[in-house]
Amino acid sequence: MKQETALHRNAYDQSLENPRRRSLLLGSAGAMAAVSLLGFTPLAKADEPKSLPDYAAWKERNSLIVHSANTMETQRGAIGNGVITASDRLFVRNNLPAPPAEVTENPDVWEVRIEGVKNPRTLTVGELKSMGVTTVASVLQCSGNGRAFFPHGASGTQWSVGAAGCVMWTGVPLKDVLEALGGPVDGARYITGTGGESLPEGLDPKTIMVERSVPTRAIETALLAWEMNDEPLTHTHGGPLRMVVPGYYGVNNVKYVKNVACTENQTDAKIQASGYRIRDVGVKGAPDQPSMWEMNVKSWVTAPLESGRSGRNMIYGVALGGTVALEKVDVSVDGGKTWKPARFLGPDLGPYAWRPFVLAADLPAGEHRIVSRAADVQGNVQPEGRTDNERGYGHNGWSDHGVTVAIS
Amino acid sequence: MIKTKVLLAITLIGLSGLVHASDLEKGKKVFTQEAQPSCTVCHTLSDAGSAGAIGPNLDELKPSREQVMNAVTGGVGIMPAFNESLSSEQIQAVAQYVSTVTGGQK
Numbered sequence: 001m002k003q004e005t006a007l008h009r010n011a012y013d014q015s016l017e018n019p020r021r022r023s024l025l026l027g028s029a030g031a032m033a034a035v036s037l038l039g040f041t042p043l044a045k046a047d048e049p050k051s052l053p054d055y056a057a058w059k060e061r062n063s064l065i066v067h068s069a070n071t072m073e074t075q076r077g078a079i080g081n082g083v084i085t086a087s088d089r090l091f092v093r094n095n096l097p098a099p100p101a102e103v104t105e106n107p108d109v110w111e112v113r114i115e116g117v118k119n120p121r122t123l124t125v126g127e128l129k130s131m132g133v134t135t136v137a138s139v140l141q142c143s144g145n146g147r148a149f150f151p152h153g154a155s156g157t158q159w160s161v162g163a164a165g166c167v168m169w170t171g172v173p174l175k176d177v178l179e180a181l182g183g184p185v186d187g188a189r190y191i192t193g194t195g196g197e198s199l200p201e202g203l204d205p206k207t208i209m210v211e212r213s214v215p216t217r218a219i220e221t222a223l224l225a226w227e228m229n230d231e232p233l234t235h236t237h238g239g240p241l242r243m244v245v246p247g248y249y250g251v252n253n254v255k256y257v258k259n260v261a262c263t264e265n266q267t268d269a270k271i272q273a274s275g276y277r278i279r280d281v282g283v284k285g286a287p288d289q290p291s292m293w294e295m296n297v298k299s300w301v302t303a304p305l306e307s308g309r310s311g312r313n314m315i316y317g318v319a320l321g322g323t324v325a326l327e328k329v330d331v332s333v334d335g336g337k338t339w340k341p342a343r344f345l346g347p348d349l350g351p352y353a354w355r356p357f358v359l360a361a362d363l364p365a366g367e368h369r370i371v372s373r374a375a376d377v378q379g380n381v382q383p384e385g386r387t388d389n390e391r392g393y394g395h396n397g398w399s400d401h402g403v404t405v406a407i408s
Numbered sequence: 409m410i411k412t413k414v415l416l417a418i419t420l421i422g423l424s425g426l427v428h429a430s431d432l433e434k435g436k437k438v439f440t441q442e443a444q445p446s447c448t449v450c451h452t453l454s455d456a457g458s459a460g461a462i463g464p465n466l467d468e469l470k471p472s473r474e475q476v477m478n479a480v481t482g483g484v485g486i487m488p489a490f491n492e493s494l495s496s497e498q499i500q501a502v503a504q505y506v507s508t509v510t511g512g513q514k
Contacts, residue, residue: 153478155484200460200462202445270488
């Protein structure tokens, strides 16, 4: 099947909507509280595509690979050259079921508690909107993007390249909020954000709550965002309010943020203490291991993906530097033997955004292994290989991310 | 002589069928009662009558036996590890059960 290089927007197929399914909640005594059901009916056959769950029903089904109700990635060929990823094809990853859609009906009344400052306060989104505003482009990428390429079968969603997108966030700089409240308390070394999902009974909250700590250097760039790509932040993507930390892995961009605290230590919530840590295969997560914070330099080809005609071919892709600006991207059509510099396509939207790139190449008939290799301005270059780690995080090896294209 | 062979064969088939059924029952028990926190709190599995919505819907995910073994033993994402609270027999039983009833293990 030939992959399209142009982006086709198909009309949302109404027949894909499914009625809400209600079923009795059974389980260990007293365990189940009011956890909202995923309002969709799982399809019986394994080979039929899953439909979109209700909370993401507005998205472009054909641009997504639905792994589960809480995990769906963008098709490799659905990322184009417009820099900004359209909201309806941005990947979705929830660590917990989303709050009910009603939370975004009146976004300005959503409250966030700010602590670990001289004057702690609870602020509404409406109040935040009067305290300052900024618009930032940043790449949202899951820590496990690229996990599918690890051979040891790391547990977790088998993302290939689609758990990543570049979007525009609008919100108040966290710095402005903290300053308005007297600044962080002495000794604060981290910013800790807590998500506002409701947790079921029968589970220790620390084991599942989404609470992440990032170092205070993130205060310079973090924002509390109420808007994505020019529209009020949908609850699909963490609305009405999300703590966005540009250049940091997705998990740190806490959705439905209800608490932000300047803390001396990292939270002991499991998702921080042992989750999202880089360690050797076979080793359990622990707080002394590196946390998935700033993203690494990375790139991948988005077209062509499978086939093409012999002669002049345009090779497209995207590249990112995490929190560091990109220096260049090189492309090879012979699996990495020889390289040519690609050209950046479109405006530079800052160090936290990604940059599409293009290289025109004359391809004779035959099979070609096309790879890309990005370098940032601090001299970091994508490695050829992968760094094996237990959870398959942070894969930026250029070899695994290539594509094999049949030219005829 | 032939009668004995046939009788033996039937007995063996019958026995292996029995073993299989009771293994699934064992696994179901781990899933619905023995694991703490209960698998049912987080997972949807129609055979077990559970509709948990924290973790993946297992009827959808169709995990293989190995996937279940890995996840239950070592944990994955926010799922805790059960290698200390469940015996290896319990873990094997629940892996057999889940992969069988979801069709994950053909």
